[in-house]
Amino acid sequence: MDGWILIPIFLPVIAGAALLAFRRGTAGKNSDTGMEDGMSGKAQPESAGELKRLHLLVGAVLFVSALFALAAAWSGERQVTLFYLMADIPIYFRIDQVGALFVTFTSIVWVAVGVYSFVYMKHEGRERQFFGFYLLVYGVLVALDFSGNLVTLYMFYELMSLTSMPLVLHNRSREAVMAALKYLFYSMCGAYCGLFGIFFLYKYCDTLTFTAGGTLNLLLLGENGGLLLVAVFMMILGFGVKAGMLPMHAWLPTAHPVAPSPASAVLSGIIVKAGVLAVFRVIYYVVGPEFIRGTWVQTAWMSLALLTVFMGSLLAYREKVFKKRLAYSTVSQASYILFGLSLLSEAGVTGALLHSVFHAFIKSALFLTAGIFIFQCGKTRVEELRGIGKRMPKTLWCFTFAALALIGIPPASGFISKWYLAQGALEANVGVFGWLGPVVLLISALLTAGYLLPVTVRGFFPGSRAETSKEKAENELGAQAGQEDAEAVREHGGEPALGMLVPLAVMAALAVLLGLFPGALIEYAARIAAAVL
Amino acid sequence: MNAIVMVFVVLFPMAAGVLVPVLPFKNRTRMMIYIEGAVLFNSVLVFAMLLHQPREAFVLLKFTGNLSMSFRLDGLGTVFAAIVSVLWPLATLYAFEYMKQEGHEKIFFMFYTITYGVTLGIALAEDLVTMYCFYEMLSLVTLPLIMHTLSREAILASRTYLYYSMGGAAFAFIGVIFILIYGTTADFVPGGVLDTARVGSPGLLLLVYLLCFLGFSVKAALWPFSSWLPKAGVAPTPVTALLHAVAVVKAGAFTTMRVTYYSFGADFVRGTWVQSVLLCLTVFTIVYGCSRALKETHLKRRLAWSTVSNLSYILFGVALMTPLGLLGALCHMVFHAVMKICAFFCAGAVIHQTGKNYIYELDGIGYRMPKVFAAFTVSAMALMGVPGLCGFISKWKLVQAALESENSLACVGVAALLISALLTAIYMLSVSVRAFFPGGNFDPAGLEGGKDPNWMMLLPLAVFVAVMIGFGLHAQPLVRALESVAAGV
Secondary structure, three states, X not given: OHHHHHHHHHHHHHHHHHHHHHHHHHHHHHHHOOOOOOOOOOOOOOOHHHHHHHHHHHHHHHHHHHHHHHHHHOOOOEEEEEEEEEOOEEEEEEEOHHHHHHHHHHHHHHXXXXXXXXXXXXXXXXXXXXXXXXXXXXXXXXXXXXXXXXXXXXXXHHHHHHHHHHHHOOOOOHHHXXXXXXXXXXXXXXXXXXXXXXXXXXXXXXXXXXXOOXXXXXXXXXXXXXXXXXXXHHHHHHHHHHOOOOOOOOHHHHHHHHOOHHHXXXXXXXXXXXXXXXXXXXXXXXXXXXXXXXXHHHHHHHHHHHHHHHHHHHHHHHOOEHHHHHHHHHHHHHHHXXXXXHOOOHHHHHHHHHHHHHHHXXXXXXXXXXXXXXXXXXXXXXXXXXXXXXXXHHHHHHHHHHHHHHHOOOXXXXXXXXXXXXXHHHHOOOOOHHHHHHHHHHXXXXXXXXXXXXXXHHHHOOOOOOOOHHHHHXXXXXXXXXXXXXXXXXXHOOOOOHHHHHHHHHHHHHHHHHHHOOHHHHHHHHHHHHHHO | OOOHHHHHHHHHHHXXXXXXXXXXOOOHHHHHHHHHHHHXXXXXXXXXXXXXXXXXXXXEEEEEOOEEEEEOOOHHHHHHHHHHHHHHHHHHHHHHHHHHHOOOHHHHHHHHHHHHHHHHHHHHEXXXXXXXXXXXXXXXXXXXXXXXXXXXXXXXXXXXXXXXXXXXXXXXXXXXXXXXXXXXXXXXXXXXXXXXXXXXXXXXHHHHHHHHXXXXXXXXXXXXXXOHHHHHHHOOHHHHHHHHHHHHHHHHHHHHHHHHHHHHOHHHHOXXXXXXXXXXXXXXXXXXHHHHHHHOOEHHHHHHHHHHHHHHHHHHHHHOOOHHHHHHHHHHHHHHHHHHHHHHHHHHHHHHHHOOOEHHHOOOHHHHOHHXXXXXXXXXXXXXXXXXXXXXXXXXXXXXHHHHOOOHHXXXXXXXXXXXXXXXXXXXXXXXXXXXXXXXXXXXXXXXOOOOOOHHHHHHHHHHHHHHHHHHHOOHHHHHHHHHHHHOO
């Protein structure tokens, strides 16, 4: 009956796979001439008509699947058992409130970033391949959000790692390939830590089907509580890899600078959230929060999360490469969410869910901005962005709004989620973390202001021309390079095409507006939190 | 169905193989048709026999006293015979194409076909003595296959193989003797045949069991007896793929299952120091094989090390000494056969089409041979244990058995399995990534020749991929069948 909720999973997967297979098909035909797409190191330009058709197809598939995904998510609780892996292990989809929430923001961001990439990917080339994997990952993510039991979730978690890897290595440089492998192996390492826990949970839980409040069977557990705690901690660490939790955060700053900006945007905004979702499902829907409350696992988890919040911000503050800075920022912000979850209190969970949503929009907006800077004037480092606001004020305004939201300045959205996170920490009766948490969050917010706002400030107010001697020399060099180049730079340096600006504006607007009118969302998140605790 | 069929399927390939160099074939195609026809006919017979499950035994020879060469089909034998008889025709088909460039085809196919019969002999043996005979025979008839190229390297490798196998068989023989003395019968009986009245103090017998297990596990490349397997990678790919990933090495695993669950009996060993030793060795080999695979840059040798590791998954299941452990071991025996033969065939296809042996030469080759590398990637993911492919099922069953056994070393084994899975991801996927996503400075002109091979090589690959996905998504019937086999012990 509810089989149609599989449409948003299979439609993009099939379309994406078809795109990739078709590319290979043409490659075979062209092999005599030696002109193969992807064969050559450089991107092979596709003809304009072909591109238009490609964009139309991808756009249509994306739009239709997103519509179906939203329809499925908001039409009440539905479930489908696809097939049985083994007698007691079905591949089973069920849409609950959490899944609906995650699918919603995933779909919005995915469509917006998709539109943005129609323009952006022109300068990266190999569009067919990019969009093929882009669609694949979307289908896998929807499946991940709809997963109704732990094994299904694990299956799509691994598939997500595998299918998103080609997005990272898109430009095929040596660094990109190495970064992609690093991303893949970190993810796999995390996934196997998670699997380790799943084995134990399978033994000690009544069922692996997600049930609010957990399904742990204490009778079965008997004396083995200590062992299971280790297993649960392994799962938190393992799925935390995707969420960039220390000590396994290093893939983020490596993968983001080399990946195309739209890929970075969805990696940071959405795929990181898959790690969050997995941890959330494990703790609140299988193990049950009561099992780890007050144990060393909770303490270690909170400490790691707080440490990551602080270290991430600090590293971001020190980082000069713009996209790397944003990547460290993701490390820090994702751990806000994990910290919220680790508190095991209603306000904490509410805050974590809110921050997942807000951060998805904010971080994609920030990465889209970084992409625009690269696309329009090839600038990747923060100090090169001086005075950029003169050339593209709209872009920088969008960036500024998103930045304000991330710092948590009221009334932008980040404020709301951080408020709940701090409140959760104070309520949660977690000893020293009750006050340490809010303090770290506050310091991190200051650092966030420190690493994001200077871009705005210097972008709009570059100061006098005579800065450091080095810059002076550079300016002189630029002047010598001749009138033509300068004109070319100016020409390319303007506001981006609407196809890029509109998605950015939508993301930034959502980041602010959700803060202004948060009522319904808060209520929704609080309902989930109340159900699982 | 007459029990004589059992003897026929063992002897027929041997006879057919011996006739290959003798018969006057007009051309190569005739020879191909003859061999493939014989192998296919035999496989069909085996399947007919497996479906009818003849219960009675058939005594071929009586040596003396209670020593005889006799055959009987039971659950465990069914599993092994089924694996072998499915894979052999496909591998033979692949070998026709592959062996074109290797020469000495008649000799090769003679031994290749004989090996089929010998392997079935191991599967169908009714008692320990018969199995031992065929086990020795297997070492001898596969020897010429390893030294096929007659290069110095090949001869050295075959010598190593011979010494290891013979040494292992000698140790195993001690076990055979003790079973003849202390057992009620030499036949295989689920649960073991040890006569408790005669055993007295089990100390010596445990040691003998250990020696016997280690002796048979030489073929299954348990550390420290594993180095022959990667060396034997010099053999032509059909040999490495079918024999060194399936028939020979699985015969090693199969014989350890026989002595453990059908001769000595798992109850006898469970909880003793011998079990701890075996668990330690298998767990170590699981990680050791993967690490060596990671270090290796020669594609076939990398796959061989991976086999070492995966075989120890099976031995680990056996060493758990529980029916669940045997179930996990059987699952992995079946699934690993398909996954690894597929990976080897892909490596062979690369060698056949381009002559490239080393992984660093494979940049961008996925664009020339997309179908082969698609198959390779699927088998890589299956070996890693991605859910939805068959490797996940067997790992799940193994881990479940390990956790149920309440043995602390078994929990270490679970960790080892996962570490091994991660290493597998690294050493397999880095090949796929290199093939499909070469670095930016990649020069397409340097990639002369090489495209997807013809249908004789692709058909087996397609079958294997279908099997991996099919069993990955719907393993229930197979698992239930294996459960009934394992439940007997």
